[in-house]
Amino acid sequence: MNKYIPTQEIGKGGYGTVFKAKHYQDDTIVAIKRIQMSENEEGIKNSTLREVAISKSNNHPNLVKLIEMIPDIKENVVYCVYEFMPMDLRAYIRQNPGIKENTARTIIRQVLQGLDQLHKMDIIHRDMKPHNVLIDPSTLQVKIIDFGLAREFTLQPVPLSCSCGTKFFLAPELMLGQSKYTKTSDIWGVGLILSQLFSNKYIFPCRENEEGLQKIFSIMGSPKGELLQKFRECPRWTQDYEGQPGTGFDEFMPGASKNAIDLFVHLIDLDWESRYTAEQALKHKWFDEIVE
Ligand SMILES: Nc1ncnc2c1ncn2[C@@H]1O[C@H](COP(=O)(O)OP(=O)(O)O)[C@@H](O)[C@H]1O
């Protein structure tokens, strides 16, 4: 670790602290995540090693590159050194209210391209939200971070009260107790990022799953027909969620074009089996529109 000089703390998530630092020789700027391993850790799991290998070897422009990993055995800590990006999407949205549709398109396309690459490698992100997407505001270059690596290390659940609002982005099937994350549960998060770009608002903020589900169905309408049968089979389904007409999401996609709304609807399809994949989403006509 001696070759890097920390300059400032830039993030604190559920799993570790992130510092901005510079290389002592060539002034390269990096972001270093300090991950405290739990006391009873018995070595690093194979799945983690696989992800590390992928993060290190990937050259996808929309996935953050892991430069190196430096273990500190005495402290039971691992330092992950990443390429540095100026800010995350949450900060960018806050600083740039009223983002133009073209900008939203450029951002979402890159998020989908990064996610498509992860999914093709059979990695499910599990925490798609603006916090986990980095952006360079001057070039609009976007990179996904935090793909499961730290979660594999520490085995600790994200605290419920986590201010980064992980729950806000959780797909309904997961809130309903379907135990497996799927690729399309990542896509739900991308849909919510899209609406946040347009509205600068969280569409389904919640503290608990039940509250989240109530919000989702009150806006989108409860599932009906065959889809309702499918939802009724989920472990935490209750009748309370049924029969809501849905108030619509106009206020969460203000000023959006018809095509942007059409894509949004497919990204937040309640049916996790017909919800778009990243590959399908990238073929949506919204991305064919001319970008000035
Ligand atoms: N490579 C990076 N460049 C700039 N900022 C980063 C970088 N990696 C992480 N951050 C900042 O640190 C925060 C936490 O990092 P993350 O990897 O998501 O950790 P956690 O597992 O704690 O969520 C991010 O939301 C972002 O603001």
Ligand SMILES: [Mg+2]
């Ligand atoms: Mg994170």
